[in-house]
Amino acid sequence: MAFKTILTITGPEMGDDDLKLGADVCEEIGAHLSVLVVAIAAPPPVGEYAAVVSEAWLEERQADEHVLKKRAAAVSAFLAGRVLSADVSSEYPEAGWADDTIGRRARYADITVTGPELLANEMLKSKAIEGALFSSGKPLLLIPEGSRPTLKPKRVLIAWDARLESSRAVRESLDMLPGADEVHLVMVDPVEDENRHGAEPGADAAAYLARHGVKVTVDRLPSSNHSVADVLRRHAVDIAADLMVMGAYGHSRLRERIFGGVTKSMLDELSLPILVAR
Known part of the structure; x- marks a missing residue:
């Protein structure tokens, strides 16, 4: 799909580096940048001491809201120069609902872009990733420190396992894949079967991509006693990929978001920009 609106998230104590990355990506493709400034609110006091501490809690909220308003104004000033x-926009949710708040906002963007500053903030990182992936229905682009983000990549690695999530990730990235010089459809230890890969693993997916004008190569890799995540990272280096596309596997259990092993490993140890969808 075409990316016409890009959401990026920042916090009251963060700088402008992530904003610059988001603005650069938008200028590259002529997209609209939507910035959400998020501060996590302390929960209200409960129990027998609630009346005693409520005044301090209210003062804390007022101070937080003042800082949030000030940060939103600074972001507006930054964007005025671009x-x-x-x-x-700004939001002040409690921690338990911050992911839903971010997810609702992300529904009105085509993709959420998270930069190194946000990824270094463990609270906002987890809420942004969970909100974007579980509550928006839209993809997420994660940009590690030292990477140059782009939605016009030249060498793309698609982590393919023929499941619904990887198919969704391919569909979300399909608008930019034809412009790449190389697209590698990568499978680790693929198995020939009727339910997923078929008689020739990767052949159907490659044919689908080729019909969209994608210059695709199928890479079937052995794990050789390494984790799937490590194999993907190493191959990304070997082909000098500037973007990885992969499905995010996970489920929601009560208020806890549970990610699959490969997804969690890739999200925890980013080595290049990754576009994920589920």
Whole structure:
């Protein structure tokens, strides 16, 4: 799909580096940048001491809201100096609902872009990733420190396992894949079967991509006693990939988001920009 609106998330204590990355990506493809400034609110006091501490809690909230408003104004000033279409909003949810708040906002963007500053903030990182992947229905682009983000990649690695999530990730990235010089459809220890890969693993997916004008190569790799995540990272280096596309596997249990092993490993140890969808 075409990316016309990009969401990026920042916090009251963060700088402007992630904003610059988001603005650069938007200027590259002529997209609108939507910025959400998020501060996590302390939960209200409960129990027999609630009346005693409520005044301090209210003062803390007022101070937080003042800082949040100040940060939103600073973001607006930053964006005023860039030549792009943009908007700024702010939210002050409690930790238990921050992912849903972010997810609701992400529904009105085509993709959420998270930069190194946000990824270094463990609380906002987890809420942004969970909200974007579980509550928005839209993809997420994670950009590690030292990477140059782009939605016009030249060498793409698609982590393919023929499941619904990887198919969704391919579909979400399909608008930019034809412009790449190389697209590698990568499978680790693929098995020939009727339910997933078929008689020739990767052949059907490669044919689908080729019909969209994608210059695709099928890479079937052995794990050789290494984890799937490590094999993917190593192959990304070997082909000098500037973007990885993969499905995110996980489920929601009560208020806990549970990610699959490969997904969690890739999210925890980013080595290049990764576009994920589920």
